[in-house]
Amino acid sequence: MAALDVPAAAALDVLDRLVDRSLAIAEMNGDGVRYRLLDSVRAYGRERSEAAEVASGAHAEWFGEAAARAAEGLRGGEQARHLAFVRAERADIDAALAWAKANDPTLALRMVNGFGWAWIFLGAGADAARRSRDALSAAGPGAPAADRIDALLFAAWFEASGGDLDRAFAxxxxxxxxxxxxxxxxxxxxxxSQQGRPAAALEALAEFLGGSGTGREATSGAPHEVPPGEHREVASGARRGATSGETRAEADAGRWEEGAGRLLEGWARTGLGDTAAARAACDEALRILTPLGDAWALSHAEALLGGLAQAEHRYADAVVHLTRAADAAHRLGFAAAEALHLANLGRAQQQNGAPLAALDTLDRSAATAETVGELRGAAFARTRRARVLRQLGRFDECRAELATARGFYEVAGGGDGDLLSAHLAASLDDDRHGLEHVLAAARDAGDHEVELLSLDALARLYDAAGDHGTASELRAAADALLPLAGHQVSREDREDRQDREGPSRANERAQPG
Structure with a gap:
C-alpha cells in the first residue's frame, strides 16, 4: 500500500472498505488476515499500466522478503508456517517471480533460492529445476556468486528427484x-544416494564432514573464489555455537547441514552393512537436528532407524519405525518423503512375512510419488512391488510393473533400484545374456545385493542347461558375497538359489507376459 502512496495508518481502513464493497476478500489463517482482490478488480488494476507496474514491483519485493524469511525458518521450528505460506501463495509467488525475472532478475534469483527448501520438502521435481535455471539465466553471470551457486544446487536436487540424473550432476x-x-x-x-551408490556418497561426505566446516566459506585456491563476506558459510555448527559476526540463522544452517550430512552417512553405512557406524551417524544426526525442530529431517531420521533394523534383520522393528516415518510425512504434507518411507516400509513388510500388505503399501508409495512428479521414486516403488509379485508367483503383474519402472529408468539416466529392476526382468525371462550384463554393471557399481542375486539366477540357468560345474562356481561366488550383502538379502530373497520352483512354475515364469 505504501508503494501506492496509501499512508500506513490508513491502509487497514482502505482494505476494510474494499471488503465491504465486495471488491476484496478477507481470509483468516493462523498468521492473521490475508486480503485478496477479486479477479475482475485485479484485471482492471493491470490495465492501469503505471499503477500496475508500481504495485507489481511492490508485490515482488514483498515476496522477496517472504522468501528471505523462509530461507531462515524452513529448516527449524517454524517450518510448518513457512510451508503453509508457500502452499497458499503459489499463484502469487509465480506472479512475483514472473515480474522479477523481467524487471529485477537478481530479486528473482533470491526468491527461488529463498523458497528452495520449501519446494524440496513439498516434493518438487524437474519443473522446479527449470524454474531455478530460468531465474539463473535471467540474472546472468553478473549475479552474486552465492546466489548462482545456490540456484544450481537447488536445481540439482529438484532434477535428481524426478528428472535427469546426468543433468543434476552437471x-x-x-x-x-x-x-x-x-x-x-x-x-x-x-x-x-539417488543412484543407490552408498560408497560414492560416503566419499563425498568424508570430505564434507571431515573438512574445516560445513562449507559456507570459499575454499582456498577456488578457480573463481567467492568474495569475502558475499557467501560466508558457517564452520561446523554442530561442534560449536555461532562465531563472532555470525547470525543465529547462519549458525543454525550450518548445524542443519551437518545433521543432514550425518543422515546421509547413516544411509550410506547402512547400505554397506556397517550398522555400528550407521547407528553412530544416526545418533549424531538426532543430537544435531532435534533441537532445531525440523520435522522433515526428523522423519528421515525415524526412517533411518527403520533401515538399521532391516539391516539387522529386525523386520518387525523396521515396520514400526518406517510406519511412524511415513505417517509423520503424510501428516505434515511431505509427499515425496512419504513415498520414500512407504517404499521402504513395503520392503520391510515383505521381509517380515506380509507380502499382501507390502503390495498395498508399495502401490500407495508409487501413487504418492506420481502425484508430485517424483517419477524416480515411483519407479523405485514399482520395482520393489515387482519383487513381491515374483515371490507370489504373479508373473504377468510382475512384468507389467517392471515395464513401467524400466521405461522410466531408461529415459532418466537410472537411479536407485535400476539394477534391481534389470535383474528381475532378466531373471523372470531366463535371459542369460541380460543377467551377465546386469552382473557386470552391479560389480562396477558396487551393488553387492544385485550381484549376489544375479549370480544365483545364472547358476540356476547353467544347472538347467546341464553345466553343473559352472553353476556350482557361480553359487559359490554368490555365497562368498554374503558377508557384504547379508544385511540386504534374506534367505527368502534367494529364490533362484533355493530352487524352490517346480517345473511348472519355472515354465510359467519363462512365458512372455
Whole structure:
C-alpha cells in the first residue's frame, strides 16, 4: 500500500472498505488476515499500466522478503508456517517471480533460492529445476556468486528427484566451477544416494564432514573464489555455537547441514552393512537436528532407524519405525518423503512375512510419488512391488510393473533400484545374456545385493542347461558375497538359489507376459 502512496495508518481502513464493497476478500489463517482482490478488480488494476507496474514491483519485493524469511525458518521450528505460506501463495509467488525475472532478475534469483527448501520438502521435481535455471539465466553471470551457486544446487536436487540424473550432476559441477565450497559435496552425496551408490556418497561426505566446516566459506585456491563476506558459510555448527559476526540463522544452517550430512552417512553405512557406524551417524544426526525442530529431517531420521533394523534383520522393528516415518510425512504434507518411507516400509513388510500388505503399501508409495512428479521414486516403488509379485508367483503383474519402472529408468539416466529392476526382468525371462550384463554393471557399481542375486539366477540357468560345474562356481561366488550383502538379502530373497520352483512354475515364469 505504501508503494501506492496509501499512508500506513490508513491502509487497514482502505482494505476494510474494499471488503465491504465486495471488491476484496478477507481470509483468516493462523498468521492473521490475508486480503485478496477479486479477479475482475485485479484485471482492471493491470490495465492501469503505471499503477500496475508500481504495485507489481511492490508485490515482488514483498515476496522477496517472504522468501528471505523462509530461507531462515524452513529448516527449524517454524517450518510448518513457512510451508503453509508457500502452499497458499503459489499463484502469487509465480506472479512475483514472473515480474522479477523481467524487471529485477537478481530479486528473482533470491526468491527461488529463498523458497528452495520449501519446494524440496513439498516434493518438487524437474519443473522446479527449470524454474531455478530460468531465474539463473535471467540474472546472468553478473549475479552474486552465492546466489548462482545456490540456484544450481537447488536445481540439482529438484532434477535428481524426478528428472535427469546426468543433468543434476552437471548442475553440481557447474556450482563447483564457480567455487568448490564444501557444502556442494553434501548435494553431491545426495545425488549419489539417488543412484543407490552408498560408497560414492560416503566419499563425498568424508570430505564434507571431515573438512574445516560445513562449507559456507570459499575454499582456498577456488578457480573463481567467492568474495569475502558475499557467501560466508558457517564452520561446523554442530561442534560449536555461532562465531563472532555470525547470525543465529547462519549458525543454525550450518548445524542443519551437518545433521543432514550425518543422515546421509547413516544411509550410506547402512547400505554397506556397517550398522555400528550407521547407528553412530544416526545418533549424531538426532543430537544435531532435534533441537532445531525440523520435522522433515526428523522423519528421515525415524526412517533411518527403520533401515538399521532391516539391516539387522529386525523386520518387525523396521515396520514400526518406517510406519511412524511415513505417517509423520503424510501428516505434515511431505509427499515425496512419504513415498520414500512407504517404499521402504513395503520392503520391510515383505521381509517380515506380509507380502499382501507390502503390495498395498508399495502401490500407495508409487501413487504418492506420481502425484508430485517424483517419477524416480515411483519407479523405485514399482520395482520393489515387482519383487513381491515374483515371490507370489504373479508373473504377468510382475512384468507389467517392471515395464513401467524400466521405461522410466531408461529415459532418466537410472537411479536407485535400476539394477534391481534389470535383474528381475532378466531373471523372470531366463535371459542369460541380460543377467551377465546386469552382473557386470552391479560389480562396477558396487551393488553387492544385485550381484549376489544375479549370480544365483545364472547358476540356476547353467544347472538347467546341464553345466553343473559352472553353476556350482557361480553359487559359490554368490555365497562368498554374503558377508557384504547379508544385511540386504534374506534367505527368502534367494529364490533362484533355493530352487524352490517346480517345473511348472519355472515354465510359467519363462512365458512372455
Amino acid at each position: 548442475d553440481v559441477r557447474a556450482a563447483r566451477d564457480i567455487a568448490p565450497l564444501p557444502r556442494t559435496l553434501l548435494f553431491l552425496a545426495f545425488l549419489h
